[in-house]
Amino acid sequence: MVLKFTVSGLRGIWNNGLNFDILSEYVKIFLSYLKFRDYGNIVGIARDTRITSPVIKDFVSSIIRGCGFDVYDFGVVTTPMLLFLVRKLKLSGGVIITASHNPPEWNALKFVDFGGTFLDEEVVSKFGEFSKMDIVDWNRVGKVKSFSEEEVLKLFCDEIENKIDVDLIRRKKFKVAFDPVNGAGSEVGKLFLEYLGCNVIPLNDDVEKFPQRETEPTEKALGELKRAVLDNKCNIGFALDPDGDRLALVSEDGDIPGEEFTLPIAELSAIKYFYNENFSKKIVINLSTSSISEWVGKKFGFEVIRTKVGEANVVKKLKEENAFIGGEGNGGVIFPYINSARDSFVGISLILYLLSKEDVNISEIIRGFPRLKMVKNKIEGNLSDGQVCDIKAKLEEKFKLVDEKNIDGRWIGFSNGWIHIRPSNTEPITRVIFEGDDEFVFTVRETLKRYGV
Incomplete structure (x- = not known):
């Protein structure tokens, strides 16, 4: 059971x-x-x-x-x-x-x-x-x-239009490939993109065939979307997970940067064009989120706060700190100015607004971010406290320890990267996630091999 x-x-x-x-x-x-x-x-x-x-x-x-x-x-x-x-x-x-x-x-x-x-x-x-x-x-x-679907969408679109210059996006007439993995965002997602003035190239949108690809919008699941972007000369491709709270993208040149880039791009748009002083200059992300999100925040003088994994934990801290934006690195953009939840449609709106305002391709935006390596592993069962301490000690032989948090498994930050080991909230597994430069990622991989990770 x-x-x-x-x-x-x-x-x-x-x-x-x-x-x-x-x-x-x-x-x-x-x-x-x-x-x-x-x-x-x-x-x-x-x-x-x-x-x-x-x-x-x-x-x-x-x-x-x-x-x-x-x-x-x-x-x-x-x-x-x-x-x-x-x-x-x-x-x-x-x-x-x-x-x-x-x-x-x-x-x-x-x-x-x-x-x-x-x-x-x-x-x-x-x-x-x-x-x-x-x-x-x-x-x-x-x-x-x-x-009806139309009644629901009107309520949401009215809110978007009150907060974002939708006409600016419409004037660009973006061609967008859209892969909602036959999920909840299939019909309403196409309608929303059309509301933004996009020419939509849909795939995996038949809700009777759930799911026609792997359900998580990871790089290996987006090959078909990449082909659709290139074959149709699209400006961008968007992919959702089945319930539409996570967003991944494919650039116009076929690059799949990974879910971790969604939040930083949305952050960049929000901070540059929508910040107001009713909010504090703070960003909230979870412990497993890429440092790229931190890099964007600090570039504009925002304090970055990390929480336990889980949307509810991020949202709670966003409220406590009256923070401007936040989210999770799995493609979850939380922008309380519009919706206090991970929202793929809010993420789409922010990204398309950024492209419209700056008149650039998404690949140009991505090239402006640091390229760190992130590895996400799953293992059956748990790593013991002793094993985690051994991993930490081994990494300390090569890298300077700079921070450590025990609020959600173990998060250990070093000069060249970080590692997070925690039990999953959604599956009976342990997640091992780490990110850093090439040397750090190689060292962590070699260290974890002795524990079967």
Whole structure:
């Protein structure tokens, strides 16, 4: 049986840990929490394109209404769009049915708090302290209101237009290759790009065929997008993950810089053209995010703060620090000025605005960043504290230790790079991520070999 509940939601394999009884239990506890928070009586709900998602959405909607809450059903939309709608429409909370980048047999519930953010670590840790909400009498059962794709998109686009000069982007008439991996961003993503005046070349956009490529928008998954960019002479290619909170890109010359470049490019656009003094000059990123994001921030005099991995942890710190922008290096752009969530559509808007404003190709922007090497590994099981200490000691023989954080596994910073070893929030594995110059990356690789990494 596989079931995991963290700030990244309740995840499991359908009918092997995740089932109707579990769904009912967790949804009723979440509703009890919303009742305690007392921010109204309407819960937003949406889903991705997994084969089990319609069944789960209908069941969850029935539980919510059976407990006396009304439901706003937004259909198939991206995760960040649901978070935006919860905030925009001042809903009590929300539930999105999506397992993001996990394999097709997985699914998940992600719970959204009032204000459009995920439940943070403190709430998740106390989740079991709330009693389950009771089913109400027949005459108090909640109602459901369904929204069309066009209605949902209009709410979001109105917000974009209030904050960004969309006409500037439209005038460029960008040709964009778009790969939403047959996920939640397939239809609404094409419509959004067309709203920005783009000529869209879609691929992997049939929602009945999820997924037609590897679900994470990593370099090895984007070969088809690269060919589409080159064959159609596109200005840029954009790729999403299945729930649309992560964004990767392909440049006009076919370069695939990797997800870690998405956030720095968006940061550059936001800082240069949208900063206002209502926000502090701070950027928040997680421990596993590339130092390129740090380089951009420091170049413009911004303080950079690192948090535990997990969108909820980054968003919480963004709020505490009133920080201007933040995100995660897996292609997650969080720009509170528009949406306090990792949002691929916000990332697209910032990147296209930067290209429009500076009248440059994306390859020119990328060439302006330092080229560090990052390696992301996964291992079954855990590395012991003793093994991690041995790795640290071995690296200290060659590189100066400059920082160390123990808030999320072990993050160890050296003069030439860093290494982060932590258990995954979304899979039963340990992630080992490191970044630095050639010498540092080579040394870490050789050191890790003795531990089977």
